Amino acid sequence: MVTFTRTEVQDALAHRFLRYSAISSQSDASASSIPTSPGQWELARLLRDELTEAGASDVHLSETCVLTARIPSNLPQGQKAPALGFCTHLDTVDVSLSPDVHARVIDYTGGDICLNQTHDIWLRESEHPAIARYVGDRILVTDGTSVLGADDKAGVASVMEAAVRLLAADAADPDSAEPHGDIYLSFVPDEEIGLLGVRTMDLARFPVDYAFTLDSCELGEIVQATFNAGHAHITIQGVTAHPMNAKNILVNPILLAHDFVAQLDRNQTPERTEGREGYLWVNGMTGNQSTATIDISIRDHDRAGYERKKQYLLESAMRLQGENPRAQVNIDISDIYSNIEDAKTNENVVATQRLRDAFAELEIEPIDLAMRGGTDGSWLSSQGIFTPNFFTGAHNFHSNCEFLPLSSFEKSYQVVRALMSYQDGE
Ligand SMILES: [Zn+2]
Numbered sequence: 001m002v003t004f005t006r007t008e009v010q011d012a013l014a015h016r017f018l019r020y021s022a023i024s025s026q027s028d029a030s031a032s033s034i035p036t037s038p039g040q041w042e043l044a045r046l047l048r049d050e051l052t053e054a055g056a057s058d059v060h061l062s063e064t065c066v067l068t069a070r071i072p073s074n075l076p077q078g079q080k081a082p083a084l085g086f087c088t089h090l091d092t093v094d095v096s097l098s099p100d101v102h103a104r105v106i107d108y109t110g111g112d113i114c115l116n117q118t119h120d121i122w123l124r125e126s127e128h129p130a131i132a133r134y135v136g137d138r139i140l141v142t143d144g145t146s147v148l149g150a151d152d153k154a155g156v157a158s159v160m161e162a163a164v165r166l167l168a169a170d171a172a173d174p175d176s177a178e179p180h181g182d183i184y185l186s187f188v189p190d191e192e193i194g195l196l197g198v199r200t201m202d203l204a205r206f207p208v209d210y211a212f213t214l215d216s217c218e219l220g221e222i223v224q225a226t227f228n229a230g231h232a233h234i235t236i237q238g239v240t241a242h243p244m245n246a247k248n249i250l251v252n253p254i255l256l257a258h259d260f261v262a263q264l265d266r267n268q269t270p271e272r273t274e275g276r277e278g279y280l281w282v283n284g285m286t287g288n289q290s291t292a293t294i295d296i297s298i299r300d301h302d303r304a305g306y307e308r309k310k311q312y313l314l315e316s317a318m319r320l321q322g323e324n325p326r327a328q329v330n331i332d333i334s335d336i337y338s339n340i341e342d343a344k345t346n347e348n349v350v351a352t353q354r355l356r357d358a359f360a361e362l363e364i365e366p367i368d369l370a371m372r373g374g375t376d377g378s379w380l381s382s383q384g385i386f387t388p389n390f391f392t393g394a395h396n397f398h399s400n401c402e403f404l405p406l407s408s409f410e411k412s413y414q415v416v417r418a419l420m421s422y423q424d425g426e
Pocket of ligand 1: 089151191215
């Protein structure tokens with residue numbers, strides 16, 4: 001007989017999550033406007049209304065669907081605390097699953113979970129052994145046709161629940177309310193397609209000393225390092241000719257593109273690297289008789305290593321041009337985001353300490369990760385706002401087997417609450 005513990009907070013979080021996840025808000029990499037999908041507007045407007053109703057200050061929804069708000073400090077005059085921020089994202093990822101999420105809570109008694117009887121879709125313990133840790137827990141799961149979107153709606157829900165409760169306590173009795181400094185909230189669109197939304201944020205509406213994202217997976221995860229990320233787009237213009245009299249005339253851009261890719265180090269690829277090893281990922285190639293293009297993602301935790309990779313691509317393009325003077329080789333390299341770690345200073349490193357203190361207080365074992373990816377915090381950090389990332393509590397992001405145990409969800413929320421409260425000695 002498995003017994004289930006359920007708390008009032010878990011129920012509130014689950015309820016909030018189900019409401020937000022019912023709004024389809026997949027981002028769309030093929031769209032040219034920001035936000036890239038109408039559902040993100042719908043969710044942002046809902047959050048805006050909820051924050052306004054809860055009494056938040058400076059609630060503002062920008063033209064690009066960036067929602068910002070402030071919970072004003074309730075500290076006595078003259079007492080100052082660092083201004084802290086939370087940033088979570090409105091979109092869910094498009095991995096060619098259904099954009100519509102039909103989440104539900106199950107009481108997990110162990111073994112495999114049938115996600116969808118009609119389509120015979122299962123979450124198997126043999127494929128996802130971590131599920132065994134949650135026997136006796138209530139778990140949010142999908143119907144097997146979509147992601148759960150705990151990435152990042154669990155983050156959105158935890159921050160909203162904490163904000164609404166803090167504002168209610170402030171309004172009920174300012175004198176006995178839990179003391180806290182200025183807290184800024186931001187909800188941004190289109191994280192999953194290259195951090196497009198956060199880049200449009202007016203940072204004057206987010207004047208924080210440091211910030212946090214809730215955009216990592218299982219209970220305990222802390223991310224203080226992300227990749228430096230960039231993108232290279234190479235265009236090769238050849239010379240076309242009829243093959244019957246092409247000798248010494250035709251320049252085939254497809255073969256040149258092949259040469260370019262062939263000289264890259266096959267050991268510095270995503271499939272051959274791990275941990276803190278960077279890579280070049282050739283992830284797009286087109287070609288016809290006149291033009292070929294190559295797309296390459298550049299990733300490295302180490303700034304110098306990242307710059308070396310960019311330099312290498314530039315030099316390779318110049319060499320290809322030199323060897324093929326009748327072709328035209330162009331390379332465009334753009335920076336996308338930077339390593340969170342590089343924004344750490346003596347002043348803002350307290351953000352990490354506060355996370356660790358919150359974990360210790362809540363008896364959460366920290367799992368330190370150097371993330372092989374980026375978060376909205378990677379962009380904020382590139383703007384000088386150190387923004388570590390911590391867990392939502394979910395497993396299997398970007399999969400139809402994504403699941404979120406309510407006990408972990410509650411812990412993520414409790415970390416938000418702990419971070420929000422003022423601590424002596426700040
Ligand atoms: Zn995310």
